[in-house]
Amino acid sequence: MGPPLMRRPPKFVQAFVDRNGRARFYFRRPGFKRVSLPGLPWSPEFMAAYEQAFAGQPMAIGADRTVPGTLRALAVSYFASPAFRTARLSTQATYRGVIERLCVEHGNKRAALLQREHVVKLIAARRQARRRECAASGASLADAARR
Numbered sequence: 001m002g003p004p005l006m007r008r009p010p011k012f013v014q015a016f017v018d019r020n021g022r023a024r025f026y027f028r029r030p031g032f033k034r035v036s037l038p039g040l041p042w043s044p045e046f047m048a049a050y051e052q053a054f055a056g057q058p059m060a061i062g063a064d065r066t067v068p069g070t071l072r073a074l075a076v077s078y079f080a081s082p083a084f085r086t087a088r089l090s091t092q093a094t095y096r097g098v099i100e101r102l103c104v105e106h107g108n109k110r111a112a113l114l115q116r117e118h119v120v121k122l123i124a125a126r127r128q129a130r131r132r133e134c135a136a137s138g139a140s141l142a143d144a145a146r147r
């Protein structure tokens with residue numbers, strides 16, 4: 001029957017029998033896309049597909065939820081960049097907070113269509129919101145600027 005090692009599927013391979021009675025094998029490594037593997041474990045076609053899946057690039061976190069070309073995709077690529085990663089943790093937290101707030105409202109919009117007047121309107125709206133917050137709390141604008 002062969003050595004016991006050959007009976008067990010390779011690492012990161014999940015095996016199950018589907019509702020039609022067919023054996024299915026998937027490469028499921030954390031952080032990687034799930035890949036269907038053809039044939040039976042340890043067969044040449046299976047091992048070729050397994051090696052290709054094993055050598056593949058890990059998926060970016062949230063990649064399946066991020067539409068390319070949007071502000072959210074731009075933010076995700078910036079968060080993964082060396083410029084962001086080498087910044088101090090306090091700077092990363094500040095930048096991430098500002099960018100995430102922007103993405104909550106405008107993350108699904110196309111980055112290529114963003115123009116100067118849009119940025120001016122966003123800044124003006126933020127300034128107005130800040131003034132309303134200050135008026136409601138009784139703080140001065142100078143106190144708000146220090147926050």
